Amino acid sequence: MSTHPTGKRTGRPRSASADLAILEATRAALVELGWGKLTMSDVAGRAGVAKTTLYRRWANKHDLAVDAVAVLFDELQLPDLGSLRADVEGVVLQFAALLERPEAKTALMAVVAEATNDAALRLRIRSSIVDRQKRLVVEGRRRAQRRGEIPPDPPGTDPAPQIDLIFDVIAGAVVHRTLVSGEPVDATWVAGFTALLLTGLASA
Amino acid sequence: MSTHPTGKRTGRPRSASADLAILEATRAALVELGWGKLTMSDVAGRAGVAKTTLYRRWANKHDLAVDAVAVLFDELQLPDLGSLRADVEGVVLQFAALLERPEAKTALMAVVAEATNDAALRLRIRSSIVDRQKRLVVEGRRRAQRRGEIPPDPPGTDPAPQIDLIFDVIAGAVVHRTLVSGEPVDATWVAGFTALLLTGLASA
Amino acid sequence: MSTHPTGKRTGRPRSASADLAILEATRAALVELGWGKLTMSDVAGRAGVAKTTLYRRWANKHDLAVDAVAVLFDELQLPDLGSLRADVEGVVLQFAALLERPEAKTALMAVVAEATNDAALRLRIRSSIVDRQKRLVVEGRRRAQRRGEIPPDPPGTDPAPQIDLIFDVIAGAVVHRTLVSGEPVDATWVAGFTALLLTGLASA
Amino acid sequence: MSTHPTGKRTGRPRSASADLAILEATRAALVELGWGKLTMSDVAGRAGVAKTTLYRRWANKHDLAVDAVAVLFDELQLPDLGSLRADVEGVVLQFAALLERPEAKTALMAVVAEATNDAALRLRIRSSIVDRQKRLVVEGRRRAQRRGEIPPDPPGTDPAPQIDLIFDVIAGAVVHRTLVSGEPVDATWVAGFTALLLTGLASA
DNA sequence: TTCTAACCGAGACGGTACGTCCGGTCTTCAA
DNA sequence: TTGAAGACCGGACGTACCGTCTCGGTTAGAA
Numbered sequence: 001m002s003t004h005p006t007g008k009r010t011g012r013p014r015s016a017s018a019d020l021a022i023l024e025a026t027r028a029a030l031v032e033l034g035w036g037k038l039t040m041s042d043v044a045g046r047a048g049v050a051k052t053t054l055y056r057r058w059a060n061k062h063d064l065a066v067d068a069v070a071v072l073f074d075e076l077q078l079p080d081l082g083s084l085r086a087d088v089e090g091v092v093l094q095f096a097a098l099l100e101r102p103e104a105k106t107a108l109m110a111v112v113a114e115a116t117n118d119a120a121l122r123l124r125i126r127s128s129i130v131d132r133q134k135r136l137v138v139e140g141r142r143r144a145q146r147r148g149e150i151p152p153d154p155p156g157t158d159p160a161p162q163i164d165l166i167f168d169v170i171a172g173a174v175v176h177r178t179l180v181s182g183e184p185v186d187a188t189w190v191a192g193f194t195a196l197l198l199t200g201l202a203s204a
Numbered sequence: 205m206s207t208h209p210t211g212k213r214t215g216r217p218r219s220a221s222a223d224l225a226i227l228e229a230t231r232a233a234l235v236e237l238g239w240g241k242l243t244m245s246d247v248a249g250r251a252g253v254a255k256t257t258l259y260r261r262w263a264n265k266h267d268l269a270v271d272a273v274a275v276l277f278d279e280l281q282l283p284d285l286g287s288l289r290a291d292v293e294g295v296v297l298q299f300a301a302l303l304e305r306p307e308a309k310t311a312l313m314a315v316v317a318e319a320t321n322d323a324a325l326r327l328r329i330r331s332s333i334v335d336r337q338k339r340l341v342v343e344g345r346r347r348a349q350r351r352g353e354i355p356p357d358p359p360g361t362d363p364a365p366q367i368d369l370i371f372d373v374i375a376g377a378v379v380h381r382t383l384v385s386g387e388p389v390d391a392t393w394v395a396g397f398t399a400l401l402l403t404g405l406a407s408a
Numbered sequence: 409m410s411t412h413p414t415g416k417r418t419g420r421p422r423s424a425s426a427d428l429a430i431l432e433a434t435r436a437a438l439v440e441l442g443w444g445k446l447t448m449s450d451v452a453g454r455a456g457v458a459k460t461t462l463y464r465r466w467a468n469k470h471d472l473a474v475d476a477v478a479v480l481f482d483e484l485q486l487p488d489l490g491s492l493r494a495d496v497e498g499v500v501l502q503f504a505a506l507l508e509r510p511e512a513k514t515a516l517m518a519v520v521a522e523a524t525n526d527a528a529l530r531l532r533i534r535s536s537i538v539d540r541q542k543r544l545v546v547e548g549r550r551r552a553q554r555r556g557e558i559p560p561d562p563p564g565t566d567p568a569p570q571i572d573l574i575f576d577v578i579a580g581a582v583v584h585r586t587l588v589s590g591e592p593v594d595a596t597w598v599a600g601f602t603a604l605l606l607t608g609l610a611s612a
Numbered sequence: 613m614s615t616h617p618t619g620k621r622t623g624r625p626r627s628a629s630a631d632l633a634i635l636e637a638t639r640a641a642l643v644e645l646g647w648g649k650l651t652m653s654d655v656a657g658r659a660g661v662a663k664t665t666l667y668r669r670w671a672n673k674h675d676l677a678v679d680a681v682a683v684l685f686d687e688l689q690l691p692d693l694g695s696l697r698a699d700v701e702g703v704v705l706q707f708a709a710l711l712e713r714p715e716a717k718t719a720l721m722a723v724v725a726e727a728t729n730d731a732a733l734r735l736r737i738r739s740s741i742v743d744r745q746k747r748l749v750v751e752g753r754r755r756a757q758r759r760g761e762i763p764p765d766p767p768g769t770d771p772a773p774q775i776d777l778i779f780d781v782i783a784g785a786v787v788h789r790t791l792v793s794g795e796p797v798d799a800t801w802v803a804g805f806t807a808l809l810l811t812g813l814a815s816a
Numbered sequence: 817t818t819c820t821a822a823c824c825g826a827g828a829c830g831g832t833a834c835g836t837c838c839g840g841t842c843t844t845c846a847a
Numbered sequence: 848t849t850g851a852a853g854a855c856c857g858g859a860c861g862t863a864c865c866g867t868c869t870c871g872g873t874t875a876g877a878a
Contacts, residue, residue: 011827012869018829034321039859050830055861084405106320112383113313117238117306122386130384150405164385165396166405169373172380177372179316180334180379182326192369200404201288201354201370218849243838254851259840419822420874426824442729447864458825463866492813510729517725520791524718525646530794538792558813573804574813576789577781583792584784587724588742589776590734600777608812609696609762609778623853624843630855651833662856667835 003057014057021047022054026068030103035065035110062114062121065107070128072104078136084144088194091136092174096185099178109179137167169197218261225251226258230272234307239269239314266318266325273311274332276302282340288348292398295340296378300389303382313383341371373401422465429455430462434476438511443473443518470522470529477515478536480506486544492552496602499544500582504593507586517587545575577605626669633659634666638680642715647677647722674726674733677719682740684716690748696756700806703748704786708797711790721791749779781809 025046029038040061044051058064076094081087099105108129115122141163144150153159173193177185229250233242244265248255262268280302285294303309312333319326345367348354357363377397381389433454437446448469452459466472484502489495507513516537523530549571552558561567581601585593637658641650652673656663670676688706693699711717720741727734753775756762765771785805789797 010825010871012829014828036318036321040861041859044830048830050832051861052831052863053829056828060861102321106317109313109317109320113310113317114238114240115386116310116313116383125384126386144405151407161393161396164387165393165400168381168385169377169397169400171384172376172378173373174376175380175384176376179320180329180375181368181372182319182330183368189365189369192365193373196369196373196404197400198404198406200400200402200407201348202402203355203404222850244840245838248851252851254853255840256842256852257850260849263840265839418820418876420824420876422823442726444726448866449864452825456825458827459866460826460868461824464823468866514725514728517721517728521718521721521725522648523794524721524791525648525714533792534794552813559815569801569804572793572795573801573808576793577785577805577808579792580784580786580788581781582784583788585780587728588737588783588787589780590727590738591776597773597777600773601781604777604781604812605808606812606814608808608810608815609756610810611763611812622845622851624855626854652835653833656856660856662858663835664837664857665855668854672835 003059015053018047018049018053019057022049022057022064023068023071025049026064027072027103030065030068030107031101034102035106040064062111062118063124065111066121066124066128069104069107070132072098072101073129073133076133076136078139080143084140084147084149085194085198087140087143088170088197089190091140092170092185092190092193095171095174096178096190099174099185105179133171134163134167137163137170141166222251222253222257223261226253226261226268227272227275230268231276231307231311234269234272234311235305238306239310242269244268266315266322267328269311269315270325270328270332273308273315274336276305276308277333277337280337280340282343284347288344288351288353289398289402291344291347292374292401293394295344296374296389296394296397297391299375299378300382300394303378303389309383337375338367338371341367341374345370423461426455426457426461427465430457430465430472431476431479434472435480435511435515438473438476438515439509442510443514448472470519470526471532473515473519474529474532474536477512477519478540480509480512481537481541484541484544486547488551492548492555492557493602493606495548495551496578496605497598499548500578500593500598500601501595503579503582504586504598507582507593513587541579542571542575545571545578549574627665630659630661630665631669634661634669634676635680635683637661638676639684639715642677642680642719643713646714647718650677652676674723674730675736677723678733678736678740681716681719682744684710684713685741685745688745688748690751692755696752696759696761697806697810699752699755700782700809701802703752704782704797704802704805707783707786708790708802711786711797717791745783746775746779749775749782753778 022043025043026038029043029046033042038061040051040054043064044054054064058067076091076098078087078091081090099108111121111125115125141150141159145152174185177183177189183189226247229247230242233247233250237246242265244255244258247268248258258268262271280295280298282291282295285291303312315325315329319329345354345363349356378389381387381393387393430451433451434446437451437454441450446469448459448462451472452462462472466475484499484506486495486499489498507516519529519533523533549558549567553560561570582593585591585597591597634655637655638650640658641655645654650673652663652666655676656666666676670679688703688710690699690703693702711720723733723737727737753762753771757764786797789795789801795801
């Protein structure tokens, strides 16, 4: 979210449409130029807005980028495909498709890089992007437990660490495959990954 | 690697110590400043070298960063700890320790980010950093097969995709946990991750 | 003068006190900051007034400055000191004292500078500041003629060019001495200047 | 003069031609745009030079302007026209012609305005522009003394105050007539002014 | 007394220049 | 030929200010 003044009343109110135009312009510029060539002036120009207006709402390029791409991640869904295997494959393919989009991958990696020594940015990424997608793991896990595909939570146990673990493994594998190894996430790879995730190395 | 002139003989030879000093200075600057504040002038100053010397050996900032951190990843080892579980836990802890080092994580993410739209840099990262660590998976897998912990490769099958998969899962999970989720990789998490990797979700 | 609405009757009338507060604030800001650092926001703040209020009354910074300093020049007087020499010395000292005031000199030069390519501003300066001070020359000259210190106007001659000339010589010399040469206008200089003005170079 | 590094030896030397190109570009920009619209970027562009190069040599717009116009004033000459009256008329006309040039008048007034609260700039103006033109008064006075048109310096007297006075009166009258009163300096006015200067008010 | 038009403070807006910084190149002299 | 030094071009940065605009709210005179 952009930085909104909190308790103010007076003065001309900020243009609501400007926020949307700026975020859209940011994504468009990321697609065309990539992170390194992205400039605030260019974004302002595309959005039909003055540079001042950007800086009034976001402190810098990285904060703006987080907001610009966060909405993309909210598009991920988990339709019930009938089995844990199918559900996992479905979400992995969706996530891989998202990471193919230049604005998503380029912005995500750039802000993560900057966040390695910027605690505030780290928090912003977590709250705006990462934590919101854990809903997918929570839901998929609940379904699989109902179907009896995985054991129910033992009473008195906090499921959060397990949820975080599964999330890091799935998201991490896809991100690493796509952005570090630089190989495509195709049906074959997804099938292999899902099999490994469900039954483990020992039976691979 | 820095770019060494190939067939030249005459003239003053390049200072051999300069390469090491520059790479060391780069790592030091990364620790103190992070990627965003890192400047070539600063690196040159720390290394007691002129900017010209940097550019004579590396084409740009990103190439220099790749070389500066690549050597860190070569320190990873896979001592035989007697079981697949122990070997996995050992290497995960080593890798996590490496990613705790600011110069490693900050440079790695920065170059990966830039590589999202720079194919040449992508290749350089793969050859200098990523592919060289697959040796760890190859070796661990061979040992586990000898011990009978995992089945041998079926004849006529290329083991490479399986190796790549395991590598992406392990490296991806640790990277995502550390840099995206921003949570520590401690003994508890490593145990849980290793259990999941060995036996899969179904039995978790 | 500030721009007053002409034929209007209804609605809330403009605050009369605001005009004075704004002009006073402008002079104070000029003293402290000089022309280059003077900002409309700052003036508004000092006057306890919104920026809108300034722009409702003056079209821009330069017009405001002209009005702010014009009143200072109206303070100049020409008491009858008994002789042309004494009258000239008296008015020169007064004028020099005025130009010592930072708000006067800084604003005067700034608007003159801007006026070099702004005809409207040039007119405004002449009508608000320059022409109004010619009264001093007219009066001093009339007195000297009565005393017989200078010859009477020949019949059929327009005295205006002569008045303008004397005005430019006196005002110009003081302004140049103070603002361009940057030397003080002290009693010695005034005596020398008056002697030169009265009897000319040949007898100096 | 631009700011030249003093005791340095090493490194690429500053481009000598850049100085000239920048000063010429500054004058051209002043003619076209006037002071208020003059920008450093524009000057840099006209000179075919980077903005950094400007700031490496001049601290700001005003210092640059002083140097850019100073050379114009050095063009003033004092050919011997045979009499003091003719010499005065000649130099006044030359000076008036100079002040008709937009780059001269606009820059001169702007820097004088800024100098009203900038002591360093005041010094720069004096040394680069003002003091150098006193040579004209010195020479004209010497000639007139030789011709017997004005009395010789009394022994034991410092002629400097008298020179400064004459300079301020002549330059001040022309500047005030041109820039403040906004009236032309034509032959009629010059004749009247010279007469006043030579014989004084009493005989006018 | 109520209406209402013009006023007011506050502050966001588009635009534009500022002066700084850095990436990557080029030019000099010395080793 | 390499190296140190540092000037060079190009261009983005984030800030500051101008003059305009849009709010909600106030105030005096007209109805």
